[in-house]
Amino acid sequence: MTNKNMTKYFFNLLMAFATIACSSYSADVERALKLAGENRAELEKVLEHYKDDPLKYKATVFLIGNMPDHYSYSDTMYLNTFYHELDSVFYITKDATNVLKDSLFRQVKEKYSTKNLTLVSDVSMINSAFLISNIDHAFSVWQNEKLAVHLNFEEFCEYILPYKVCETQIFENWRLFFDDFADESLYKASLCKLYRNSVLKACEFVNMELKNHLKTRLTTENSLPLEVRMKIGLHSQIPIRRLSTLSKIPFGSCDDYTELATAVMRTKGIPVAIDFTPQWAFRSLGHNWNVLFDASGKKIVFEGCNERPGMPHKEDHIMAKVYRKTYAVNSDIEKIHHAEKYVPEIFRNVFMKDVTHEYISTVDVDIKVSDPNKSKYAYLAVFNNINWAPVGWGKISFGKATFKNIGKDILYLPVNMGVNGLLAIADPVIVGFDGKITSIKADTLHKQKMVLDRKYPVFPHVYDVMHRVLGGQIQASDSPDFDDFVIFHTITQYGTIAEDVFLENTKKFRYWRFFSPKGGNCNMAELHFFEKDSTNSIRGQIIGTSDSFWNDGKNEKEAAFDGDALTFFDAPYGDSWVGMDFGKPVAIDRVYYLPRNDGNCIEIGDDYQLVFWSDNQWKSLGKQKATGARLIFEDCPSNGLYLLHNHTKGQEERIFTYENGKQVWW
Secondary structure, three states, rough: OOHHEEEEHHHHHHHHHHHHHHHHOHHHHHHHHHHHHHHHHHHHHHHHHOOOOOHHHHHHHHHHHHOOOOOOEOHHHHHHHHHHHHHHHHHOOOOHHHHHHHHEEEEEEHHHHHHOOOOOEEEHHHHHHHHHHHHHHHHHHHOOOOOOOOHHHHHHHHOOOOOOOOOOOOOHHHHHHOEEEEEEHHHHHOOOOOOHHHHHHHHHHHHHHHHHHHHHOOHHHHHOOOHHHHHHHOOEEEEOOOHHHHHHOOOEEEHHHHHHHHHHHHOOOOOEEEEEEEEOOOOOEEEEEEEOOOOOOEEEEEEEOOOOOOOOOOOOOEEEEOOEEEOOOOEEEEEEHHHHHHHHHHHHHOEEOOHHOOOOOOEEEEOOOOOOOOOOOOEEEEEEEOOOOEEEEEEOOOOEEEEEEEOOEEEEEEEEOOEEEEEEEEEEEEEOOOEEEEEEEEEEEEEEEEEEEEOOOHHHHHHOOOOHHHOHHHHHEEEOOOOEEEEEEOOOOOOOEEEEEEOOOOOEEEEEEEEEOOOOOOEEEEEEOOOOOOOOOOOOOEOOOOOOOOOOOOOHHHHHHOOOOOOOOOOOOOEEEEEEEEEEEEOEEEEEEOOOOOOEEEEOOEEEEEEEEOOOEEEEEEEEEEOOOEEEEEEEEEEEOOOEEEEEOOOOOOOOOEEEEEEEEE
């Protein structure tokens, strides 16, 4: 380096130190101001505006210091056109049917795509007037409305102050828009001594008014896994992030409703946050909900725009992790970004904190891992019906990954993240209720026969109707009115799976049927009759009870023979029946029946494949075309993790272990 360059280098270094020394801003604020570029002046206007008000100045520092990693779309003209069209649809369909409303709203949404939008940091585009208005309003409701006076300053900064409740939210004055919402309800509450200044009752009244205003109808579109969203063409649609528009939409996801409720509550000075589980531990999707910070110190859960605070809310759902959305940066997650080149999508968001312990009993675990990527961090993943989805993170040290505050009775896969995505760094593990870790490693030396009757566990929509075939009978007769019939089988099991009934029969009858138990309304999805040694069912003329429960031309007796497991005969009354007239007497050797179900039983004619987890991938144990109610796979590894695919149709598939001859779902 020449003397001239050396002099220039030390001069620049001296000036840099002088700038830092003279700066009155914290390091976080200075970083934000530098990243703001040409918008720096707007941020400095806000700092200057509150220089003589220490508390508001401190709040401004909080907002600006944490602002750089908050993002919005810069293409406001394109977005405003999109939102204006949605608003127009609302006004012209006020009295229309839900079907028409949904159709028109979806048509507008499909016209616009995120492909035409650019994400930029809020610091580069936020307006000083907008930020000042937001801060003044937040302080007004905190200090004057008496619904948030129990919050300390740090809590106020998180649960009242932020100028946005979600990323990519448009910069509109949403507090002004919602300012008079539910005022009459809150005024009426103030007339009661018990309800006056009650945060809980205020939250209840506002949420009920939101529910009545919106007439909420949930959709899972925004919550579907990316793979599914891409398959059905939803992945590039613009989320509705203008709150005034969102308040008019006739349907929405739990994300939409929690965000809208949070904005309205904070406008009224009611301290609310959004908690979420990124992925259920036992099924697809995750879930968002609201939590109220009551003056009593309790944190009260509720569904935004739906139920009253404190109402039971998915309490039977097993959760692996729960996070709270924050405005402030989580420094622990930020450290992951500094240490790792590749980070799972869930942890690219630094604005959340772990609150799992507030909801469930948790445990800390150490898991031995092999780490070809030489990572400093590992992740615990649960299965989302398609792929592994990371939900928790931990540090790796001396060949062990330490995970804190994780849910129990859950199967996890320890992974890390590389250039090619997720990589398993240990076998799947089950964390038991006692915190004990059980490794699931396929034993290829000790083989077993596996008999499978479902590809997905039974959930409430099956459970609630499974009793309807109990006591039903397979009958035969030579009379079309079944005046004189023979009972060949009486159903003694609940209808959660398909069944093969093998008959000890040498007699021939022309008419065969399923006769429903009292109150069962027949509820048969599929019915197949087989002659001896035949793999193909025989067909005749469909006979049985006429019409259906709703008398709408659907779910009539033909549904029991249409080859579709998701359609079923829903008879108009309990003592009903459905069957076949074969035109001549026939001897039936086997009857396959599939009760009303979810489409996840074994269906005759469908192609299935059983796979097991080994060496960071699923490996095949063979394919079969179903000929009956169960699939039998020979010579399978024991102690493994398995997954049954239906390659013919359907989406729901769930991992399971195989214990004592039964599928155990995880």
